[in-house]
Amino acid sequence: MRYLPLTDADRDAMLAVIGAGSVDELFADVPAAARLAEPIAGLPNHASEMAVERHMARLSADNLTAGAAPFFLGAGAYRHHIPASVDHMIQRGEFLTAYTPYQPEIAQGTLQVLFEFQTQVARLFGTDVANASLYDGSTACWEAIAMAARITKRNKAIISSGLHAHYVETARTMAKFTGDELVTSAPELVAEPDDAAVIAAIDGGTSCVVVQYPDVLGRIPDLAAIAQAAQAKGALLIAVVTEPVALGLLESPGSLGADIVVGEGQSIGVGLQFGGPYLGLFGCREKFLRQIPGRLCGETVDADGKRGFVLTLSTREQHIRREKATSNICTNSGLCALAFSIHMTLLGGEGLSKMAKASHMRARQTAERLSAIPGVAVINRHYFNEFAVTLPHDARQVVRDLADRQVLGGVSLGRLYPHVDALSGGLLVAATECTTDEDIETFATTLAEVLA
Structure with a gap:
């Protein structure tokens, strides 16, 4: 049985106290584009637990996870090895x-x-x-x-x-x-x-x-x-x-x-x-x-x-x-x-320093390899494990094309700043100690193909 503790009268009384005409008014500060006008497509209203598990598993299979592909995303969230x-x-x-x-x-x-x-x-x-x-x-x-x-x-x-x-x-x-x-x-x-x-x-x-x-x-x-x-x-x-x-x-x-x-x-x-x-x-x-x-x-x-x-x-x-x-x-x-x-605690000061040095080294290797691609320019003079490059095309489309080829190749600045045209060709690239030589080479060769 569903648990519905409030009656319509209860809701009306609470809305009256706070001066709102409807429950929808409580979400006025949420952008309209972020609000659902109807239930999520593809999800049934009623199903058994086993059926829901299978359905969600099929949906999750569409995700390209960090550990399943060359991964160069950053912009505030980074893939590091966790023991x-x-x-x-x-x-x-x-x-x-x-x-x-x-x-x-x-x-x-x-x-x-x-x-x-x-x-x-x-x-x-x-x-x-x-x-x-x-x-x-x-x-x-x-x-x-x-x-x-x-x-x-x-x-x-x-x-x-x-x-x-x-x-x-x-x-x-x-x-x-x-x-x-x-x-x-x-x-x-x-x-x-x-x-x-x-x-x-x-x-x-x-x-x-x-x-x-x-x-x-x-x-x-x-x-x-x-x-x-x-x-x-x-x-x-x-x-x-x-x-x-x-x-x-x-x-x-x-x-x-x-x-x-x-x-x-x-x-x-x-x-x-x-x-x-x-x-x-x-x-x-x-x-x-x-x-x-x-x-x-x-x-x-x-x-x-x-x-x-x-x-x-x-x-x-x-x-x-x-x-x-x-x-x-x-x-x-x-x-x-x-x-x-x-x-x-497991890392200690020395371990954190080694982790940082490894991340920086991988970023430098990545930057050097990408800079050899025609049309790609590394912006930064100094950086830790993340840097920006400019591309000859809109980086948002380049990122999508890379993902279609099973490479998670950075975060487009156009995604972060959609209304700043001058940043549309900018791409943020991050590397960590998890990045391998093979990852770097796959990213570079795939990016060259996409830009060709």
Whole structure:
């Protein structure tokens, strides 16, 4: 029997209280193109569990998965090798079934894991403190912008053109409800990011400067110079790291002067998973501790002097009065944070550095091979494991043609910036330690065929 707890009268009463004429009005902010006008074609309304399993298996067979083809996609989600021990550990019952500890001191194992996760993130980012994770990199980025506004009492954020388009759109969506001003622009296909333009845009009304490191085109901005310029005007520098493995080679944003560092933790311990769930990372200077969103786990001793862990700080509205909450982030990505922490523990500092060096080496090999193809030009002068190339044709069609030939050959800039004609021939290419010589050669020869 279906469980329908609400009657039509119940729904009408709730709609009347909130001032909505229909349930459909609650979805007004969702673009019409993203809303279903009718049930999904191809899915029956009623079927047995076995029939649904078979049907879904047939549908999934149409996917070209990361491990089944040469894979050069990146743009914020990267394929790295995850040891089997990570999956084994996170599937233990005490971890897999554990939820947010509302009676936190009872969940000592969960709190210890999150405490160790925070320590790893703080060391990786070069920040004094880190929280117990957020949903993903894009929401963490917005939370940092909102945090900067609270700290500086200003509401204008300068967003570098190198920030990922999806992160920008997330910030725009949230800023509609807060009144924050976001100064944004699209990137240009040039070898180096325009740090001077970012610095020139900073004024006395700027709350923060948001810079991706490496940026959306794989370029590496001068964080130290931007931090100095921002702080001279009383603004904060927010560094956004979408590829944390890069910090196995690059200097940490905190050591370069960033006040807040956020990012996406998917690369470490978390699979691609067709887009989620992912893991938001968030660190900052200690003096901003009480403005940090989410939760913070701490270490203490009990009445008998034994080491223990506690929920030290909870700034969400479910723990404190709504008007004092810094965020409505209602939980952390605990299982993904555990996967991150296990993988990072297995790697250690030396292992992370080796992983980063291997990824960089594969990217350089890929760039060198692609640059030998007529009509293909590598844009970047400096990069970690991702770079941009220009093609003689619209990169969106090239990507589709490559996929038809069983090659996942990068992310077209036209997909990220559909209204910027100057970027239509741009292609983002990423390589990692999982990339092989055969992958590179197959990609190059197939791309040459498609462009011919």
